[in-house]
Amino acid sequence: MRVLIAYGTRYGATEEVAERMAEWLKAANIEVDIINVKANQWPELTEYTGLIIGSGIKIGQWTKEIKNFIKKKKDAINKFDGSKVFFVCSGYAAIPERYQEIKEEYCLKALTDLGVTVDDYEAFGGIMNVSPSSNVGWLNKQILKVAGKESPNFDPKGINDYRNWTKIEEFTQTFIQSLKDKS
Numbered sequence: 001m002r003v004l005i006a007y008g009t010r011y012g013a014t015e016e017v018a019e020r021m022a023e024w025l026k027a028a029n030i031e032v033d034i035i036n037v038k039a040n041q042w043p044e045l046t047e048y049t050g051l052i053i054g055s056g057i058k059i060g061q062w063t064k065e066i067k068n069f070i071k072k073k074k075d076a077i078n079k080f081d082g083s084k085v086f087f088v089c090s091g092y093a094a095i096p097e098r099y100q101e102i103k104e105e106y107c108l109k110a111l112t113d114l115g116v117t118v119d120d121y122e123a124f125g126g127i128m129n130v131s132p133s134s135n136v137g138w139l140n141k142q143i144l145k146v147a148g149k150e151s152p153n154f155d156p157k158g159i160n161d162y163r164n165w166t167k168i169e170e171f172t173q174t175f176i177q178s179l180k181d182k183s
């Protein structure tokens with residue numbers, strides 16, 4: 001069992017999720033290669049039995065590198081006969097009333113528009129960091145502050161990390177089980 005985790009991130013939230021997923025996979029004795037698709041060469045998918053693709057969301061969009069990765073690898077992803085899943089880290093996914101719609105829009109609809117199918121997909125909350133130490137620029141912080149008005153318990157001066165690690169672990173463990181079932 002060997003898994004490729006390919007992720008795209010702008011501010012680091014998705015990267016941390018990918019790294020944590022890699023740790024859970026390794027703890028289950030599964031070999032893992034983890035790549036930031038912006039910074040690394042893209043390996044052939046035929047080397048793997050499992051595939052996890054993840055992206056952060058900004059103004060409704062994945063990172064452009066993840067979009068390019070999926071476009072370029074479309075045939076290989078569709079032919080891939082191991083386990084393959086997709087996730088996003090999205091600010092709006094943390095708003096209970098919007099979660100289901102956001103999950104379908106940023107995962108299923110976006111993948112379907114590119115003609116790609118996966119076995120499972122999920123939208124996790126992201127980080128809405130409006131603190132003084134934030135790596136988000138001033139203008140983008142103003143966008144976040146407006147968007148944050150909809151978010152539960154939003155602190156207009158805080159880090160606002162909406163990632164639910166229990167849910168992320170459950171998603172990863174389900175993926176691990178499906179890998180084992182297929183091996």
Ligand SMILES: Cc1cc2nc3c(=O)[nH]c(=O)nc-3n(C[C@H](O)[C@H](O)[C@H](O)COP(=O)(O)O)c2cc1C
Binds near residue numbers: 015057059090136
């Ligand atoms: C300028 C800006 C625009 C954003 N737009 C959206 C959006 O349209 N929908 C959404 O769900 N989240 C949005 N977010 C929240 C991000 O999805 C969240 O910060 C996520 O953690 C980003 O992932 P990354 O850190 O891996 O890049 C936005 C964040 C910023 C800074």
